[in-house]
Amino acid sequence: MFVPAPYRTPATSWMVDILRGNPLALMTSNGPATAGPWATHLPVIPDSTTSGEWTPDLSGARLLGHMNRANPHFKALDDGAVVLLTFTGPHGYVSPTVYEKTPAAPTWDFTSVHVHGTLTKIEPDEAGEESLELVCSTVRAFEGDFGAGWDMRESLDYFRKILPAVGAFRVDVTGAEGMFKLSQEQDPDVRERVRESFAGRDSTRHREAAGLMDRLPRPDIGCPHAA
Secondary structure (H helix, E strand, C coil): CCCCHHHECCCHHHHHHHHHHCCEEEEEECCCCCCCCEEEEEEEEECCCCCCCCCCCCCCCEEEEEEECCCHHHHHCCCCEEEEEEEEEEEEEECHHHCCCCCCCCEEEEEEEEEEEEEEEECHHHHHHHHHHHHHHHHHHHHHHCCCCCCCHHHHHHHHHHHHHEEEEEEEEEEEEEEEECCCCCCHHHHHHHHHHHHCCCCHHHHHHHHHHHHCCCCCCCCCCCC
């Protein structure tokens, strides 16, 4: 991912927040020359069994995910396959009206993290309990962050019945880059008007983008950069 200097990750924690807060990733990998790349949207979580600090480029971390085992993408993956996981965070259209100057051009502010890694399949016939634990860990993570405290214990037998259809995997992260394009190239007064316009919207993603703009370190003002 091309990341102009003004939009580089302010801190590693910003990338981790995008991963945790926006866990529906787009996983892509190389496909046959006649078909092009494979791409699948799927839920991904950090592996809770690994500990330690996140590195600046997230290398050394491990992520867990799953897709439908019948998906041709899963069937095409081999252990050691190189994959890219794209996580999209808050974003929104910026109208030139907020700049209060002419000439001007519209843009789209956005946040994204690209995670590179190697994939290993978790085969249920070899590690059924590992696949089950991955599903349970996903439920715990999402119920804790987005759910209403659902108790999965009475559904564990059902989980075991559907495991043969679950294409579980882990990704060992080799690196990542984050892009946080939040009008940093604009003068402070213009950037503040963009933030206010986002904060005043009914859309959650716009308000979350405004919250990130509140957290930005004061940038060096330079020439505009195209995304």
